[in-house]
Amino acid sequence: MEGNSDKEGSDGFCWDSDEEEDPRDIPALACLSPIVPVGEVGAGSGELSDGFHWDSEEEEEKVPKLSSSSCLNSRDCAGKAIVDPGEASSSAGPSNNKLISEFVVMGFSRERVIQAIEENGKANAEAILETLLTYSDKELVAVHYPLHTLNFFYGADALEESPPKRQHVVPDLSSSESAGDIFNEFSDVDSDLGTEENIDPLSGRENTLKLLVDMGYPIYEASMAMDRCGEDASIAEIADFICAAQMAKAADAHLPEPTFSSSGEEERKPNGICFAPPKNGKRKFFEEEERRRRKREKRFEKKVFDEDGGTLSLPKPMIGFGIPSEPRPIIRRTLPQAAVGPPYFYYENVALAPKGVWQTISSFLYEIMPEFVDSKFFSAAARKRGYVHNLPLENRTPLLPIPPQTIHEAFPLTKKFWPQWDGRTKLNCVQTCTASAKLTERIRKAIEDYDDEPPLKVQKWVIDECKKWNLVWVGRHKVAPLEPDEMESLLGFPKNHTRGGGICRTERLKGLGNSFQVDTVAYHLSVLKDMFPNGINVLSLFSGIGGAEVALYRLGIPLKNVVSVEISESSRNILRSWWESTNQKGNLIDINDVHLLDAGMLEKLINSIGGFDLIIGGSPCNNISGSNRVSRDGLEGKESSLFFDYFRILNQVKYIMGKS
């Protein structure tokens, strides 16, 4: 039912059938967040603990209404209709939803917002905002930029009814003050945050501890809880944790052994090996309590936010705006004025992100819809990713030579060992971790007893494991994980790209697992070739092992200046050595921390090289990827929040370049 028809996707956008230009003006919705006065940051946050309660299980449900006049007074509430169109109509008055969305739109996480509302009550929007501002500097950065909640259309018919509004883009940055002042202000904010511990009574460890003790928690438990929750945890989180710990203790006194079998989970291994969890009971209980708490919150969120179906649906098949092997679907998209390049930008992340993540990313990047593409249409391995970019869609060309498209073509030697009953033709996503030797041994043992075909049950288990770990057949009854050089070729890198130079195997795998698929990215970037025959200047954020650089190079686009930001030293070494071994004519400037790249540095760079043509990067997905079993916190996670640095840098570059 997912319509193979070329005309219309069922995903809310339509392929337009005629290519002719539509000169219509796209009415961009103006949604200007009030820029929060910098001076107010942290002021009054001392009363954070007032009215704070951590045992709120049910009262989250019934929250009093907030009068619309207090809706961040200066904010144009109508402008955000595009973000949550469903809610305004569904509720009689301005509800809590609306208030929450209000802040979420500004870039704060829903969890935090709910928390802040609980702490401050619903009536005082300003206090809520202040609380939110104390939570995280990453989020703070976002608040200082105007939100570009601008329109973007697939085809002509979408959102016809949206009323035209005046468009104000970037007025805050282009106000009468000089740029220098503004950016000094930004850097001031940054440094303020850096030293905030000294100012804010709540952020220093000792002060937090004191506060918790004042709240009646034993100092030992408070301290331990702070360690467990991490430095960035809010008081609420820590208190919650202590609470759980106390409950666990109480439970411990009654139950000698917490039951972990209650989950009723039957292990899937056919050979019936059962692992006793080595963790001690108390810890387990803590974690379970924490999990339950988060589940409650999630459920609550779901109730609150699911009304407008918060997910962008992924296209099926996942071919984005076209792939080389198919006739190109005719798509016309009109970017909001503010998003039009140059500079061009290209942002990548995992497609299967938790709910709302892509919405948020998109809302920060001019509401441009991500192009979701599975790299299995470009190579023999899958890689489902979303790309937000402002590149033209016409006249893309694939990278040549076309890489092998099936496992057998890619690894001919595996063919003679490949059993009939393993029908895979494509590999799964190359990840950062591989199967253990023990597993491949178990698989060998499981099959070798059978001469011909093992029983269906064994087959299924083996195939499941092979899919999970991306195993290939390297001998009779023998499977093995991919070698790093095989991953390199699957991803479109030259052989031995990550090899040598003091790079250990583990680091190779890590770099490769986190990299672009070169052919896929190159296909999208190919449109730059005609635009920049003399070469381009690239700002490459979170470069990793240099997927973007390799893609541009292989496209034959000369690299004039590349500023590459990458925190991993081994990855920087890999890129540097590739740069030298390919005799690049341009300059490679590498920076080891994205936070060093502030406005001042950007201005210097831009002045010296004459501006960037392309800003490309994919921020870490650690907290977004489904593979993460530990901390899938979405964009607010420790690593993944670096997305906001991408956003910040993009805006700063655009502004600095816009001046000259």
Next chain:
DNA sequence: CAAATTATGACGCCGCCG
């Protein structure tokens, strides 16, 4: 001590079925 090895669920989505 760095590198390698190993085991370890959670989450969202989707199809199914009552």
Next chain:
DNA sequence: CGGCGGCGTCATAATTTG
């Protein structure tokens, strides 16, 4: 409609090895 199980996922943490 909601619960349930199948499915797949740019991973982390504890431990061992060299």
